[in-house]
Amino acid sequence: MGRTVVVLGGGISGLAASYYLSRAPCPPKVVLVEGSERLGGWIRSVRGPDGAIFELGPRGIRPAGALGARTLLLISELGLDSEVLPVRGDHPAAQNRFLYVGGALHALPSGIRGLLRPSPPFSKPLFWAGLRDLTTPRGKDPDETVHSFAQRRLGPEVASLAMDSLCRGVFAGNSRELSIRSCFPSLFQAEQTHRSILLGLLLGAGQGPQLDSALIRQARAERWSQWSLRGGLETLPQALNAHLTSRGVSVLQGQPVCGLSLQAKGRWKVSLEDSSLEADHIISAIPASVLSKLLPAEAAPLAHALSTITAVSVAVVNLQYRGARLPVQVMLGGSWLQTLEARGCVLSQELLQQEAEKAAATQLGLNEPPSHCLVHLHKNSIPQYTLGHWQKLESAAQFLAAQKLPLTLAGASYEGVAVNDCIESGRQAAARVLGTEPNS
DSSP states (O other): OOOEEEEEOOSHHHHHHHHHHHTSSSOOEEEEEOSSSSSSTTOOEEEOTTSOEEESSOOOBOOOHHHHHHHHHHHHHTTOGGGEEEEOTTSHHHHOOEEEETTEEEEOOOHHHHHHSOOTTOSSOTHHHHHHHHHSOOOOSSOOBHHHHHHHHHOHHIIIIIIHHHHHHHHSSOTTTBBHHHHSHHHHHHHHHHSSHHHHHHHHTTOSOOOOOHHHHHHHHTTOSEEEETTOTTHHHHHHHHHHHHTTOEEEOSOOOOEEEEOGGGOEEEEOSSOEEEESEEEEOSOHHHHHTTSOGGGHHHHHHHHTOOEEEEEEEEEEOTTOSSOEEEEEETHHHHHHHHTTOOOOHHHHHHHHHHHHHHHHOOOSOOSEEEEEEEEEEEEOOBTTHHHHHHHHHHHHHHHTOSEEEOSTTTSOOSHHHHHHHHHHHHHHHHTSOTTO
16 A cells, blocks of 8 residues: 655645645655645735736746746646746836835846946945955855845945845845845855855856756746736646646645644654544645644654744735726735734734835825725745754754654745745655655
């Protein structure tokens, strides 16, 4: 009788892990368990009254790099090529990036000319930041905050304006607390390997075999900056669910896990509210802090390490304005929400809508009230890779190896919060369970 693998969590990581398990030449029995009544995690698309798509989570996926290419390959395998809506490199949305600083929007410099002349909000040409990077010695610490790293290599303005904004946009976090090694591993590795961010990114590009498909070639030829799907990004988890069902995977929804216990011969018992499952192996794609509360007493050291991986809440507010072709998506979260909660404020939909409308008016000049608004609060949705995060992962991996626990970790809590990262996390988890090479 074949092995049974239970995958915890029906977000994009758990769906991806189940997908790659189901496509093995001799697949195990796969059971996907999701506590809520829907799949996809915080990838969620809603159609508005006039037909516009409101994304309650991420609104686009980047095609760049090996992980971007692998996600495009997944899209092709699911037969969704014709549903892809790309933002091509010649589109204004791909060519223009702005920072809101000091009460004004500033276009970020682009091209060689833009780097050689002062561009507000920066007081000096960014060329000098690049020169500083090329002449700064390699750091000696095993980890460093994003702000400290950027200030040391690129200067205080780039650290405070550009990198701080990037951390807020990607992690809803504070650059003075987040880890460069874990949040931006390519930048950390560039310095470690080549002593310079610029040299590392330049010399490290193109390494390793490149994936290939018609969609990947199209994305490269047209220089896509990002892409979505015609019916919204939720089309992706929906297609994965349909594929899993067709491959005989058992998908359980509305079944929160109550506890995990080890049985004879190293098998797991997965306790649900009114039933239980047995598994030879578990892939956990639920948040680390949630898993920490489910583990048995024998795994107390692992539970402790996982419990320290925290997450912040993010509110996504979609505002539809008359005459606008697309909704405006405003993301509110991180330390701002934490401050409000600490003051005892109730995070009502009215409050979040008011703050979003205020931001749209101040930063985009949209002063009329929106014709339609959709507010969604994602509680504890974005993990925070704070200083020393890598040591938590190392501690967890060492415990799993030493105890030979049939448990594999996947999902946004560990090595990347973007959709591409989560899909890759699920793929690599499946490869480890199957005993195949994760990079194959």
